[in-house]
Amino acid sequence: MPTPSSRVLQMRAVDLTNRLPGYQLRESGEGDDAWKRVKTRVVSELAPYEGGFLPEVCTVKFTDGTERYFNPNDQVEIRP
Numbered sequence: 445m446p447t448p449s450s451r452v453l454q455m456r457a458v459d460l461t462n463r464l465p466g467y468q469l470r471e472s473g474e475g476d477d478a479w480k481r482v483k484t485r486v487v488s489e490l491a492p493y494e495g496g497f498l499p500e501v502c503t504v505k506f507t508d509g510t511e512r513y514f515n516p517n518d519q520v521e522i523r524p
Contacts, residue, residue, distance in 0.1 A: 451523050451524065452521050452522070452523050453521065453522050453523070454472060454519060454520070454521050455519075455520060455521075455522070456516060456517050456518065456519065456520070457486070457488075457502040457504075457514035457515065457516055457517070457518040457519075457520050458488050458500075458502055458516035458517070460482075460486035460502065460504065460520065460522070461485065461486050461487070461488050461502070463482075463485075463486070463522070464485070465482045465483055465484050465485055466481070466482065467481070467482055467522045467523065467524060468480060468481050468482070468522065468523050468524070469481075469482050469504060469506075469520055469521070469522050470520065470521050471514070471518065471519070471520055471521075472518075472519035472520060472521055473519075479523070480506040480507070480508060480510070481506060481507045481508075482504060482505070482506060482507075483505045483506055483507045484505045486502055486503065486504050487502070487503045488500060488501070488502045488503075488516060489501065489503075499515070500515070500516050501513050501514070501515065501516075502514040502515070502516055502518075
């Protein structure tokens, strides 16, 4: 059954760092089977590499033990 659009919020991945865990997340455009529950706060960081830094990445850890990495401006969707 499709998710009611009024309960789904769209935002950039970097904006997830301000949210408390427990919500469900999917990348914008993914199907209804892509929803996963977020386990911990999202971390956005620059990783050091050979005297410089790699591009910023947002790390999302899920309750099923998996994790995903997003660019800060990637569009994601969340729901309670």
